[in-house]
Amino acid sequence: MSGRDERTRRTIDRRAFMGLAAGAAALPLIGGRATLAAQDVPSGGHMKVAIIGEPPAVADAVFTTATVTNNVAQQIFEGLFAFDSKFNPQPMLLGDFEMSQDGLTFSGKIRQGAKFHDGSPVTAADVVASLKRWGAINGRGKLIFKRLDAISAPDTTTVKMTFKQPSGILPSFLARAEALITPAAVAEAAGEKQIPEDKLIGTGPYKFGEHKVDQYLRFVKFADYEPRSEEPDGLAGKRVPLLDTLDFVPVPEEAVRVDGLTTGEYHFADTVPADFSDQISNDPSLTALTVKPYYWYSPHFNKAQGLFTNPTLRQAVQLCFSQSEAMLAGFGKKEFVRFDPSVCGEETAWYSTAGAEAYDKPDLDKAKALLQEGGYKGETIRWLATKEYGYNFLMADYTKQKMEAIGMKVELVMSDWATLVQNRAKKDAYEIFLTGHSQYSHPATQPFNDPAWPGFWDNQEKDAVVDRMVAETDPTKLKAAIDDYTRLIWQQMPFVKCGDDFLLRGVRNEVKGYQNMPDWYFWNVGVENS
Amino acid sequence: MLAFIIRRCLTTIPVMLLVATGVFLLLKLTPGDPVGVILGPDASEDRRAALRDQLGLNDPLLQQYGRWLWDAAHGDLGDSLFLDRPVLTAIGQRAQPTLMLTAIAVVVTVLIGFPAGIIAAQNRGGWVDIGTMALAMIGISIPTFWLGLNLILIFGVKLRWLPVAGYKPLSAGVWESLQYLILPGITLGAAQAALLARMTRSMMLDVLNQDYVRTARAKGLIERRVVYAHALRNAMLPLINIVGLAVAALLGGAVVTEQIFNIPGVGRLLIQAIGRRDVPLVQGTVLVTAGIYVLVNLVVDIVCAALDPRVRQS
Numbered sequence: 001m002s003g004r005d006e007r008t009r010r011t012i013d014r015r016a017f018m019g020l021a022a023g024a025a026a027l028p029l030i031g032g033r034a035t036l037a038a039q040d041v042p043s044g045g046h047m048k049v050a051i052i053g054e055p056p057a058v059a060d061a062v063f064t065t066a067t068v069t070n071n072v073a074q075q076i077f078e079g080l081f082a083f084d085s086k087f088n089p090q091p092m093l094l095g096d097f098e099m100s101q102d103g104l105t106f107s108g109k110i111r112q113g114a115k116f117h118d119g120s121p122v123t124a125a126d127v128v129a130s131l132k133r134w135g136a137i138n139g140r141g142k143l144i145f146k147r148l149d150a151i152s153a154p155d156t157t158t159v160k161m162t163f164k165q166p167s168g169i170l171p172s173f174l175a176r177a178e179a180l181i182t183p184a185a186v187a188e189a190a191g192e193k194q195i196p197e198d199k200l201i202g203t204g205p206y207k208f209g210e211h212k213v214d215q216y217l218r219f220v221k222f223a224d225y226e227p228r229s230e231e232p233d234g235l236a237g238k239r240v241p242l243l244d245t246l247d248f249v250p251v252p253e254e255a256v257r258v259d260g261l262t263t264g265e266y267h268f269a270d271t272v273p274a275d276f277s278d279q280i281s282n283d284p285s286l287t288a289l290t291v292k293p294y295y296w297y298s299p300h301f302n303k304a305q306g307l308f309t310n311p312t313l314r315q316a317v318q319l320c321f322s323q324s325e326a327m328l329a330g331f332g333k334k335e336f337v338r339f340d341p342s343v344c345g346e347e348t349a350w351y352s353t354a355g356a357e358a359y360d361k362p363d364l365d366k367a368k369a370l371l372q373e374g375g376y377k378g379e380t381i382r383w384l385a386t387k388e389y390g391y392n393f394l395m396a397d398y399t400k401q402k403m404e405a406i407g408m409k410v411e412l413v414m415s416d417w418a419t420l421v422q423n424r425a426k427k428d429a430y431e432i433f434l435t436g437h438s439q440y441s442h443p444a445t446q447p448f449n450d451p452a453w454p455g456f457w458d459n460q461e462k463d464a465v466v467d468r469m470v471a472e473t474d475p476t477k478l479k480a481a482i483d484d485y486t487r488l489i490w491q492q493m494p495f496v497k498c499g500d501d502f503l504l505r506g507v508r509n510e511v512k513g514y515q516n517m518p519d520w521y522f523w524n525v526g527v528e529n530s
Numbered sequence: 531m532l533a534f535i536i537r538r539c540l541t542t543i544p545v546m547l548l549v550a551t552g553v554f555l556l557l558k559l560t561p562g563d564p565v566g567v568i569l570g571p572d573a574s575e576d577r578r579a580a581l582r583d584q585l586g587l588n589d590p591l592l593q594q595y596g597r598w599l600w601d602a603a604h605g606d607l608g609d610s611l612f613l614d615r616p617v618l619t620a621i622g623q624r625a626q627p628t629l630m631l632t633a634i635a636v637v638v639t640v641l642i643g644f645p646a647g648i649i650a651a652q653n654r655g656g657w658v659d660i661g662t663m664a665l666a667m668i669g670i671s672i673p674t675f676w677l678g679l680n681l682i683l684i685f686g687v688k689l690r691w692l693p694v695a696g697y698k699p700l701s702a703g704v705w706e707s708l709q710y711l712i713l714p715g716i717t718l719g720a721a722q723a724a725l726l727a728r729m730t731r732s733m734m735l736d737v738l739n740q741d742y743v744r745t746a747r748a749k750g751l752i753e754r755r756v757v758y759a760h761a762l763r764n765a766m767l768p769l770i771n772i773v774g775l776a777v778a779a780l781l782g783g784a785v786v787t788e789q790i791f792n793i794p795g796v797g798r799l800l801i802q803a804i805g806r807r808d809v810p811l812v813q814g815t816v817l818v819t820a821g822i823y824v825l826v827n828l829v830v831d832i833v834c835a836a837l838d839p840r841v842r843q844s
Contacts, residue, residue, distance in 0.1 A: 054802070056568050056612060065570030139574045192580070194614060213613055213623065214794035214802075215697065251695065251792050252802070255679065259687050259694040260792075418562035418807050425563075425575060452575040 041513035042526035043242045049522070050251040050266040054214055061178045062134050062141075063194040068270075070177040071519050072248055074235070075219055076117070077180035077202035080108060080127065080159075081171050085234035085517065087348045087440055089175035092228070092236065093122060093203060103166030103473045110157045113226035116183055117207040124153030129184035131159075137192050140173045140445050143470065168473030172442050175235075177519065205241035205523040217248040232524050234515070239523040242513070246522055261286060261506045267527055269506040270520065274336045280506045289516045290336070291503035293345025293439035297330065297391065298495040299383075299399060300435065300448065304456035305427045307381065312374035314493040315358075317432075319367035321402035323360040327499035329398035330391035338500040342486065343446065345439035345500060352479075355487030359497070368406050381410045384424055384433040388417040395498065396434055424454035439500055440518050443485055444469040448494065457494040534835055542824045549820040550602065550813070554595055557809050564611045564807035585611055598813065607814035612806045617814035621796060627697050628784050628795035631718060634711050635780045638719030639726055640773065646723070647730020651738060652757060662727065669724025674783065678717040678790040685713060695792035714791040718783055722776040729772050733765035740764075767838055774830030778823040 057063040061073035082092040097108030114122040135145030149162040186199045200208040206219035221241040230237040251257045257269040280288040301308035324339040341356030385396040400410040423429045451458035468481040510528040565578045607617035650662040686694035785797035803811035835841040
């Protein structure tokens with residue numbers, strides 16, 4: 001089977017699979033407004049985007065997993081693949097590619113016209129060096145490289161990877177912002193350190209311009225960018241740099257982001273509290289955008305040490321409180337939360353509710369019985385919480401009351417977020433902590449699958465099912481593996497999935513062509529009268 | 531005079547050493563992990579451990595302190611963990627916004643504080659005095675963040691007279707730059723202006739009751755000359771001290787104002803560095819700020835000594 005045929009077949013198969021999973025989730029991503037047709041989008045001008053803070057490592061998404069860095073990075077860097085609007089990986093820097101059906105061999109050709117911001121063409125050697133760096137320091141990269149037998153560049157435009165174990169997940173991993181391609185010299189020189197600003201050389205529609213820390217990070221149009229020919233679809237397809245300059249302005253104060261948007265200081269405000277939704281919606285010059293899917297939240301149990309090494313007690317906690325009430329306690333506005341037991345948003349191909357019958361069905365009698373069965377003797381349960389993120393404290397406080405109602409003794413250990421992150425890594429420091437995870441990440445890529453990650457879910461059954469999710473190339477078998485994984489979560493209860501929340505963003509109406517994906521991007525976007 | 535200056539300069543050394551040690555120990559006692567902020571929430575534990583090693587965060591406390599102090603004594607405050615650049619460079623890049631903001635706040639303080647205090651003293655017990663002092667009390671009591679947010683709401687969002695937030699350097703044009711600093715300057719300077727008004731009133735009342743003022747009036751001098759040429763000059767000495775302290779306080783107070791108005795100055799740098807547990811940057815910023823504080827006080831002492839021989843002799 002030729003590469004092109006294989007690609008076409010896979011695309012059709014994946015889309016059919018997506019249909020099964022996502023149903024009629026037609027463009028829920030474009031929250032709140034339709035996008036203008038490409039011919040209506042103005043070209044040239046300047047756009048200012050208010051972001052939540054200075055991105056760690058500027059735009060090196062391999063070095064850090066911070067979301068803001070990932071989003072910034074994908075304006076200037078590209079990977080071999082990119083996600084379409086339904087989170088299917090589609091080729092970006094690749095032309096033809098082939099993933100063998102057994103998931104053991106991958107080869108692809110770099111698309112014609114792909115070049116770096118310094119003018120040099122992208123070669124297979126650049127791809128190999130970049131992916132080696134990704135494999136050395138990024139969590140997902142490491143997972144792939146553990147399975148890798150060899151990566152090579154048989155000629156200047158062909159990349160080949162062979163695996164010791166099937167790795168069908170590869171395109172999904174390579175579609176993430178972190179699997180970025182830089183010139184080989186840059187990747188090799190950076191190694192495990194972050195790429196210096198003057199070496200932020202990618203292939204994306206914008207290129208690095210200037211960085212004044214805490215003032216702005218400026219990208220400029222990459223005039224020699226040669227877009228793909230396919231229609232734009234999410235992050236995939238045709239990318240056109242329409243803006244002359246694109247500034248990311250760190251604005252940590254939420255109210256200032258909104259005020260700046262209102263007065264026209266900024267064209268786009270990222271991550272706005274839901275409390276501002278009416279203010280933005282009522283302003284005729286602004287549009288409120290809801291990001292679906294976004295994050296889901298759960299209290300994680302310490303499974304390495306203490307009370308909750310016992311799954312019976314974990315089940316007792318899950319049954320003693322209403323997960324939907326916990327979400328409302330944390331996030332307030334009903335239109336910004338979704339009550340759902342899946343660890344992936346319903347908009348994705350990985351959605352599953354298998355085995356989640358107990359979700360949001362509190363049963364106090366059963367919970368008390370489980371508590372007794374699990375041998376709970378009134379020990380104090382230490383719950384690490386922070387007020388730095390309001391939801392974190394509010395959800396913890398609500399659940400604490402419910403746990404106490406069935407006879408558990410809970411102490412909220414309050415600290416700032418940085419301290420909480422430090423303490424949750426200590427096996428003897430707590431019993432529960434609460435955090436959020438992406439709804440649009442492949443379940444195999446969730447950090448809690450790593451037994452060393454806080455909560456310490458160290459379990460052979462879990463490892464086996466994660467391995468299946470990583471290996472499968474067949475969509476039906478992948479779906480079965482995801483169902484088994486979800487079922488295992490609800491059986492073993494390493495955490496209690498409470499629900500999903502959606503993010504609010506604001507955009508001025510002079511901005512045209514913007515598509516509201518969870519990870520924002522500003523190619524194919526223009527600003528009127530800028 | 532020279533001996534006085536040398537003596538005052540030497541006393542700053544133990545002060546700076548104490549500040550440096552205090553800041554270092556406080557930060558080390560504070561829990562929190564800079565690596566978590568740098569690498570993001572999904573980073574694996576082995577990667578975090580590797581970066582901690584790379585940054586020297588696992589070294590013994592004394593070793594870390596000794597290394598930092600030695601480097602600081604040689605003018606090297608280390609590298610910011612988060613910004614990946616020398617601490618002094620990071621501070622230097624933010625000096626202009628903070629100095630400009632402080633300068634505008636000082637202007638607001640002096641232009642409002644002095645006249646208000648003098649007028650109140652001249653009209654002691656009258657409605658002007660009561661009204662001015664009531665306003666001063668409100669000015670002292672209003673939290674900076676509340677005043678700032680309301681100024682933004684009124685003059686930025688509603689009236690659209692001034693930008694709501696941000697900063698443009700002087701190189702962008704004087705008005706371009708100044709318009710971003712007017713609201714923050716008023717926010718920052720309001721409390722100090724109120725304080726200065728109360729102090730000026732108090733000093734002026736003391737002086738206006740002195741015999742030489744009565745003599746001046748008895749000689750038939752006009753009231754303006756009595757107040758400005760005789761009373762004010764003698765009230766100035768303690769007021770110079772107060773203005774000096776106000777400058778130092780404004781530098782410190784810029785922390786909150788810069789955060790509210792999104793001004794990329796030293797104060798905002800410090801706040802962010804604390805949140806990120808960027809220890810070298812916090813240490814460096816506090817040390818430099820403390821140094822400026824000490825320097826301002828030194829200058830005030832020298833000015834006072836130059837103006838009043840009694841200070842030199844003490």
